[in-house]
Amino acid sequence: MSRNGHILAIDQGTTSSRAIVFDGRGTPIAVARREFPQHYPGDGWVEHDPADILRDVRAVAREAMEQAGLTAAAIAAIGITNQRETTVVWDRATGEPIHRAIVWQDRRTAALCHQIADAGHGEMVRAKTGLLIDAYFSATKIAWILDHVPGARDRAERGELCFGTIDSFLIYQLTGKAVHATDATNASRTMLFDIHAQDWDDELLALFRVPRAMLPRVLDSSDDYGVTEPTLLGAPVPIAGVAGDQQAAAFGQACLSPGMAKSTYGTGCFALINTGTTPVVSKNRLLTTVAYRLNGVTSYAQEGSIFVAGAAIKWLRDGLGVITHASQTNDLATRVPDSHGVYFVPAFVGLGAPYWDSEARAAIFGMTLDVGPAHIARAALEAVAYQTRDLMDAMAGDWGGAINALRVDGGMAANDWLCQFLADLLGMPVERPEIIETTALGAACLAALRVGLFDGLESVSAAWRCQSRFEPRMDPERRERLYAGWRDAVARTRSH
Ligand SMILES: Nc1ncnc2c1ncn2[C@@H]1O[C@H](COP(=O)(O)OP(=O)(O)O)[C@@H](O)[C@H]1O
Numbered sequence: 001m002s003r004n005g006h007i008l009a010i011d012q013g014t015t016s017s018r019a020i021v022f023d024g025r026g027t028p029i030a031v032a033r034r035e036f037p038q039h040y041p042g043d044g045w046v047e048h049d050p051a052d053i054l055r056d057v058r059a060v061a062r063e064a065m066e067q068a069g070l071t072a073a074a075i076a077a078i079g080i081t082n083q084r085e086t087t088v089v090w091d092r093a094t095g096e097p098i099h100r101a102i103v104w105q106d107r108r109t110a111a112l113c114h115q116i117a118d119a120g121h122g123e124m125v126r127a128k129t130g131l132l133i134d135a136y137f138s139a140t141k142i143a144w145i146l147d148h149v150p151g152a153r154d155r156a157e158r159g160e161l162c163f164g165t166i167d168s169f170l171i172y173q174l175t176g177k178a179v180h181a182t183d184a185t186n187a188s189r190t191m192l193f194d195i196h197a198q199d200w201d202d203e204l205l206a207l208f209r210v211p212r213a214m215l216p217r218v219l220d221s222s223d224d225y226g227v228t229e230p231t232l233l234g235a236p237v238p239i240a241g242v243a244g245d246q247q248a249a250a251f252g253q254a255c256l257s258p259g260m261a262k263s264t265y266g267t268g269c270f271a272l273i274n275t276g277t278t279p280v281v282s283k284n285r286l287l288t289t290v291a292y293r294l295n296g297v298t299s300y301a302q303e304g305s306i307f308v309a310g311a312a313i314k315w316l317r318d319g320l321g322v323i324t325h326a327s328q329t330n331d332l333a334t335r336v337p338d339s340h341g342v343y344f345v346p347a348f349v350g351l352g353a354p355y356w357d358s359e360a361r362a363a364i365f366g367m368t369l370d371v372g373p374a375h376i377a378r379a380a381l382e383a384v385a386y387q388t389r390d391l392m393d394a395m396a397g398d399w400g401g402a403i404n405a406l407r408v409d410g411g412m413a414a415n416d417w418l419c420q421f422l423a424d425l426l427g428m429p430v431e432r433p434e435i436i437e438t439t440a441l442g443a444a445c446l447a448a449l450r451v452g453l454f455d456g457l458e459s460v461s462a463a464w465r466c467q468s469r470f471e472p473r474m475d476p477e478r479r480e481r482l483y484a485g486w487r488d489a490v491a492r493t494r495s496h
């Protein structure tokens with residue numbers, strides 16, 4: 001951020017809510033974070049209590065401001081970024097949710113999705129939304145709430161209920177119920193939004209049985225989202241930037257021209273490549289999605305979503321007990337010359353892109369009696385790199401042009417060994433930025449553009465600085481041999 005003024009970024013994620021204050025040069029000066037409870041009320045069901053989310057977002061926003069020693073007068077704007085697809089339905093008059101939020105990971109509508117796909121709607125959905133019919137996206141989650149909360153469907157038809165992803169729910173609440181809006185990146189994850197026409201689509205609304213009256217207005221990612229209630233920070237502050245977290249990360253990584261790619265390693269892994277103002281339809285089961293929309297002009301991305309990355313490391317810690325801290329995997333991996341032929345396919349909740357096999361389950365292959373914790377830890381890290389290679393090969397096939405480097409971020413990107421192995425396996429440089437909080441930075445940049453702290457996209461590129469660059473070192477023969485072993489292991493976990 002080139003001029004005076006600070007930006008408050010709110011990053012509402014799957015397991016925690018964060019608020020980060022950025023100074024005028026885009027440097028984070030204060031961070032507050034709270035974890036909140038996950039609810040698993042059924043097999044494959046995952047819910048969040050929107051009241052927990054709202055309470056924590058308010059709290060972390062104030063904590064970050066206090067830490068930074070700032071009042072609302074010093075904040076030029078707020079940027080919001082969020083876990084995507086997660087669905088909230090609330091009462092327009094009171095703002096009260098009528099059900100807990102159904103989280104993106106929730107599989108309860110998988111059977112409904114199979115039915116809709118079997119009825120032959122896949123092509124139409126794909127052509128309009130860029131998505132594959134899957135329980136991951138919001139559409140069938142909304143329908144589920146309308147079908148299971150008594151009277152909800154009629155009330156939704158009458159316009160008494162609002163639907164929103166988490167961004168939209170927060171905007172509604174933080175503006176004192178004044179604004180019901182979302183941005184184009186979040187809309188593109190609902191399976192109800194035509195990414196070419198940039199509008200909700202009647203054919204999709206009819207197919208998924210979602211009344212138009214409950215939908216938010218779709219604005220640019222850098223836009224006027226109203227002002228916060230004075231009680232939040234002591235005075236009203238404009239909300240000026242909004243994007244889904246993976247799109248915000250790509251923006252914060254300055255992936256602003258075609259062919260630039262990022263991969264975020266948190267609970268899951270999400271790789272995005274900017275394809276410019278032309279949406280590229282994947283031949284390799286990747287998603288086409290909105291990267292950002294500025295001044296009414298849409299930039300698109302291709303996305304590969306992997307459901308388990310850091311979650312496998314968490315499982316080594318909490319499930320298997322072979323480590324006490326995730327960062328120990330770095331040392332364990334260097335303690336052995338290789339994984340001793342062990343492959344760990346972390347399909348704990350099925351496989352995402354490019355396989356989309358929700359019935360596949362995790363497995364560890366190739367164990368002999370001399371395999372120890374270091375080999376397993378190494379295999380778990382390697383799996384993250386192999387899955388990224390799956391995505392990057394698919395992207396390269398669709399994209400056609402050169403992908404010169406992969407920019408990485410997220411909690412796992414702190415692992416040097418992983419970054420080096422990733423570069424080796426991709427045969428491509430891997431770049432880690434100085435500011436690892438790229439998701440929040442992206443939301444801050446979007447807000448900064450709107451309120452004039454940034455002049456244009458060049459300022460976003462200038463704010464990105466490389467901290468470490470990992471060059472590929474592995475010989476190609478070894479790289480391909482290792483990767484062939486992974487492909488074989490994946491084939492053995494597939495459900496069909
Ligand atoms: N040094 C590390 N090496 C490997 N994995 C790590 C390391 N640090 C964190 N992780 C993993 O990264 C994840 C946390 O990343 P984070 O970006 O905070 O996730 P999220 O935003 O999805 O909650 C955890 O699953 C953790 O196991």
Ligand SMILES: O=P(O)(O)OC[C@H](O)CO
Pocket residue numbers: 012013014015082083084085104244245246266267268
């Ligand atoms: O909250 P995260 O970082 O796990 O990201 C979740 C994604 O947006 C889901 O699509």
